[in-house]
Amino acid sequence: MPTDTKTRAVTEGRTPDLPQTAHARNTGMPLDLGWVRATRVNRSAVERRCATLPGRRSVKGAHQAAWLARAISLIDLTTLSGDDTPGRVRRLCAKARQPLRSDLATALGVEGLTTGAVCVYHEMIGPAVEALQGSGIPVAAVSTGFPAGLSPFATRLAEIEASVAAGASEIDIVISRRHVLTGDWQALYDEIAAFRAACGPAHLKTILATGELGTLKDVARASLVCMMAGADFIKTSTGKEPVNATLPVGLTMVRAIRAYHGATGHRVGFKPAGGISKAKDALIWLALIKDELGEPWLRPELFRFGASSLLGDIERQIEHHVTGAYSAAWRHPMG
Numbered sequence: 009m010p011t012d013t014k015t016r017a018v019t020e021g022r023t024p025d026l027p028q029t030a031h032a033r034n035t036g037m038p039l040d041l042g043w044v045r046a047t048r049v050n051r052s053a054v055e056r057r058c059a060t061l062p063g064r065r066s067v068k069g070a071h072q073a074a075w076l077a078r079a080i081s082l083i084d085l086t087t088l089s090g091d092d093t094p095g096r097v098r099r100l101c102a103k104a105r106q107p108l109r110s111d112l113a114t115a116l117g118v119e120g121l122t123t124g125a126v127c128v129y130h131e132m133i134g135p136a137v138e139a140l141q142g143s144g145i146p147v148a149a150v151s152t153g154f155p156a157g158l159s160p161f162a163t164r165l166a167e168i169e170a171s172v173a174a175g176a177s178e179i180d181i182v183i184s185r186r187h188v189l190t191g192d193w194q195a196l197y198d199e200i201a202a203f204r205a206a207c208g209p210a211h212l213k214t215i216l217a218t219g220e221l222g223t224l225k226d227v228a229r230a231s232l233v234c235m236m237a238g239a240d241f242i243k244t245s246t247g248k249e250p251v252n253a254t255l256p257v258g259l260t261m262v263r264a265i266r267a268y269h270g271a272t273g274h275r276v277g278f279k280p281a282g283g284i285s286k287a288k289d290a291l292i293w294l295a296l297i298k299d300e301l302g303e304p305w306l307r308p309e310l311f312r313f314g315a316s317s318l319l320g321d322i323e324r325q326i327e328h329h330v331t332g333a334y335s336a337a338w339r340h341p342m343g
């Protein structure tokens with residue numbers, strides 16, 4: 009297909025232009041222990057459903073490029089390394105501002121496309137805020153003793169407040185896994201409600217660290233409790249657990265979001281994170297969200313990928329779509 013035909017098809021099928029309706033924050037609700045304890049998950053049904061996703065939902069050509077462009081707009085471009093430096097964060101922010109090479113963005117008709125956010129540790133908020141000035145791209149900070157979440161409670165609250173004061177408008181907290189593992193739902197609710205209060209205007213993303221929760225039933229119950237306590241997003245993983253974002257965990261969480269929306273009218277966002285590094289996997293996640301939650305969730309206010317290396321692979325696939333050739337992965341550095 010000649011490039012101009014491809015370009016037109018992508019532009020017609022482009023998806024980042026969804027109407028940006030105002031999104032009311034989840035205000036939470038009192039802890040409903042009856043609902044929490046009655047929640048069950050049929051693991052084999054979930055696994056069967058997930059097994060059908062990769063084959064059934066493959067999109068090709070211009071549609072695939074359009075979905076990949078949409079995926080870029082939904083990435084929390086992340087660096088969470090002990091050796092992060094202001095220079096690395098500035099390079100990452102430059103990538104967030106212009107995630108696609110300009111000839112590729114032009115060919116797809118997505119000039120001005122940016123990632124959904126940049127996600128960093130507290131000490132890197134300053135350089136990120138400075139580098140993103142004027143771009144409208146939010147800075148997200150991981151918090152509350154990320155990734156284990158085992159520092160003193162007062163320290164975790166103070167960390168949130170410090171990150172908001174430093175300019176983070178999204179706070180990715182880690183929950184106390186022990187509250188889930190011991191079934192202490194009141195303690196989990198109280199913790200998340202306090203984190204939400206400490207966030208003030210910043211949006212609260214609650215990381216469940218699902219790889220450490222044991223069962224899908226507890227993933228569903230923890231998801232509900234976090235939403236009842238006022239989470240704006242529920243997020244799978246820190247990226248540091250041995251098992252991170254899996255489709256069964258994702259399906260369980262989005263069904264909890266759907267149930268909560270049905271009961272309260274509040275739309276809570278979803279962020280799969282950790283180990284999502286291939287464009288084809290991003291497409292499967294988007295298909296899952298479209299099937300289970302529908303189009304309203306496919307925008308940055310309600311869906312993000314937490315990913316440090318996904319963008320590079322997406323850029324390679326888009327380059328292949330536009331030019332017919334693949335470039336080496338090293339030509340798409342992140343930071």
Ligand SMILES: O=C[C@H](O)COP(=O)(O)O
Nearest residue numbers: 246247282283314315316
């Ligand atoms: O929240 C984001 C994750 O830490 C990123 O994980 P990743 O490095 O496996 O993409």
